[in-house]
Amino acid sequence: MSRAPRDGGAAGATWKHRPEGGGWLAIWLIRTIGRYGGRALARGLLYPITAYFLARRGPERLASRRYLARALQRPATLWDVARHIHTFAATILDRVFLLSGQLRRFDIRTTGLDALHAQLDQGRGLLLFGSHLGSFEVLRVLSRERPQVTVRVVLDKAHNPAMTQLLDALNPQIAATVIDAAQEGPSLVLAVQEAIAAGQLVALLVDRAQPGEPAVAAPFLGADARFPTAPWLIASVLGAPVALAFGLYRGGNRYDLAFETFSDGLKAPRPQRAALLDALIRRYAARLEHFARLAPYNWFNFYDFWEQPDEGGAATGAPPAASVAAGGAAAGHRRVAVRGA
Numbered sequence: 001m002s003r004a005p006r007d008g009g010a011a012g013a014t015w016k017h018r019p020e021g022g023g024w025l026a027i028w029l030i031r032t033i034g035r036y037g038g039r040a041l042a043r044g045l046l047y048p049i050t051a052y053f054l055a056r057r058g059p060e061r062l063a064s065r066r067y068l069a070r071a072l073q074r075p076a077t078l079w080d081v082a083r084h085i086h087t088f089a090a091t092i093l094d095r096v097f098l099l100s101g102q103l104r105r106f107d108i109r110t111t112g113l114d115a116l117h118a119q120l121d122q123g124r125g126l127l128l129f130g131s132h133l134g135s136f137e138v139l140r141v142l143s144r145e146r147p148q149v150t151v152r153v154v155l156d157k158a159h160n161p162a163m164t165q166l167l168d169a170l171n172p173q174i175a176a177t178v179i180d181a182a183q184e185g186p187s188l189v190l191a192v193q194e195a196i197a198a199g200q201l202v203a204l205l206v207d208r209a210q211p212g213e214p215a216v217a218a219p220f221l222g223a224d225a226r227f228p229t230a231p232w233l234i235a236s237v238l239g240a241p242v243a244l245a246f247g248l249y250r251g252g253n254r255y256d257l258a259f260e261t262f263s264d265g266l267k268a269p270r271p272q273r274a275a276l277l278d279a280l281i282r283r284y285a286a287r288l289e290h291f292a293r294l295a296p297y298n299w300f301n302f303y304d305f306w307e308q309p310d311e312g313g314a315a316t317g318a319p320p321a322a323s324v325a326a327g328g329a330a331a332g333h334r335r336v337a338v339r340g341a
Contacts, residue, residue: 034096039105042093050086054078060085060302067305070221071296080297087297091135091249098137099174105253108141112259119241119261120149125196126241129231129262131207131288134298138247138255139203140174152195154188154204156181189234196240203245206231207288208301216278218285221292223306227285232277236266244287248295256295260287 034042054061064084068076097105119126128151130136142151155178179191179202195202209215209228217224235242242262247255262284268276292299 031096034093035100039093039097043090046086046089046093049089050082053085054082063303063305067221067299067301068296071292071299084297084299087249088300088302091300094135094249095137098135098140101140101143103141103144106138107254108138108257109254110141110257110259112261113145115261116243116259117146119243120146120199120201123199124241125198125200125202126243127192127196127231127235128201128203128243128245129206129284130203130245130247131205132300133207133246133288133292134249134295135247135255136203136205136245138257139245141257142201150177150198150200152177152179152200152202154179154181154192154202189237192234193238196238204231206284216281218282220285220289220305225285225306227281229277229281232266232280233273235263236268236273236276239265239267241265244284246291248291248298250295258291
């Protein structure tokens with residue numbers, strides 16, 4: 001199988017440096033309007049917000065069009081791109097309510113929850129792998145279904161301090177459960193190991209490779225794309241069970257939340273570990289593609305995920321405006337390269 005460059009590649013080294021489409025002020029406005037003006041008023045403001053980013057963020061608009069052409073299997077129109085950006089903005093707004101614990105505002109339909117409960121019933125925690133597809137925050141429905149289980153999210157607090165402040169303001173209890181991904185690799189692995197041993201569920205995003213991070217290539221929507229190896233290496237080192245989560249926004253107040261058991265525990269001798277990780281990432285990429293085709297406008301990696309040359313011949317690697325006020329558990333997440341073990 002083909003491998004992505006181990007140094008992350010030139011394009012991969014540039015995407016983190018795209019300016020965010022907002023910052024502390026934008027996030028504060030979203031929070032204030034959502035909490036005091038209500039969700040209906042805030043949703044009305046999503047249309048001018050969509051128009052602004054559609055007009056102002058050329059690289060993200062191009063990345064959206066390229067991705068949608070793959071997912072829709074036809075040329076993407078400007079309307080498709082606008083719908084893509086609006087879907088993203090809607091999930092960012094809903095994050096305010098979901099993180100505030102206002103789950104009853106939403107019609108959340110779940111599948112695969114029984115299998116997830118069966119794993120938790122064994123008295124051991126597990127790793128829950130998500131992606132920048134749909135809403136990762138909607139998995140908070142687990143706190144309603146199984147309040148005795150603590151959900152720990154791996155999040156780089158320093159990467160997006162504005163979203164960290166927002167989380168602190170909206171729900172200090174959730175903020176206190178965050179595992180800071182900025183710590184050194186061994187400390188991070190130890191924190192994850194302790195959480196799993198305590199029967200907790202550790203959630204992290206596994207679809208976006210950081211610059212300079214070890215990654216491998218796997219087929220995704222018609223071409224190879226880079227996926228980070230660190231989450232799978234952590235799972236292998238710890239022998240932890242893995243489940244996947246996809247929270248797809250379906251419009252209005254509806255979300256479809258799908259859980260899939262992926263592994264009962266990943267264990268392989270070091271000589272076979274590289275082959276195991278490659279096989280796991282390929283399986284994961286296939287499941288990610290399945291859900292991306294089910295809900296194509298839910299994809300929120302607004303940069304060239306496949307690192308294709310643009311019209312001028314240069315590789316594009318920028319994440320979006322849409323890392324935007326977006327930030328949060330999604331954009332703030334950082335995976336640490338874990339070597340050896």
